[in-house]
Amino acid sequence: MFLDNLSTSVLRLCDARKLSYEAASERCNLSSRYFADIARGRAVPTILTLEKLCVGFKLTPNDLLIPADVWRDIAFREPMPVTQVRCFRYHHGLTGFPVCPRCGATMERDYQIYCDRCGQRLDWNNFSKAAILLPQE
Structure with missing residues (x-):
């Protein structure tokens, strides 16, 4: 589930911001091959990699990892x-x-x-x- 959420989030971010894997990977300071593996759900990123993704996309970890519909559902907290x-x-x-x-x-x-x-x-x-x-x- 974690990899699916991350993969979906990364793909949506690239699509919404009109970024290729190469441009997004450069923005996140990751190799384009590794970034593509994350986007496809084939690589399990480390905490350091998650931090790079957050910094590159200018998002909090919650915004990166939790889909918007789920985030709305847990707002009751x-x-x-x-x-x-x-x-x-x-x-x-x-x-x-x-x-x-x-x-x-x-x-x-x-x-x-x-x-x-x-x-x-x-x-x-x-x-x-x-x-x-x-x-x-």
Whole structure:
């Protein structure tokens, strides 16, 4: 999978920037033969080679190795503030549970790092100011 992602990324970069293997390899300070092997998924590059690719294409390692659609899918790892508490009637009053800002699920515990339903990373900094959602009659 790693080689497939890297190969696809290198091929897309060359195509988008209208670069031949020779021009791209020169930009990345690699031999054209080795660069072509990487682009075809036939060579396993070292960390130093990955660094050369990143410098040559002016990209971060994440931008080079992770396809854009996957990168969008993992953006939920950026913390979102928990701003709501959903209340339920309990034996002798009300009890409240935090609400995930991404999926809207009621979470069982306060101050957990990720939502146990959707995986959203949570920010609890302003939880004391969270809106209270009262139960409907």
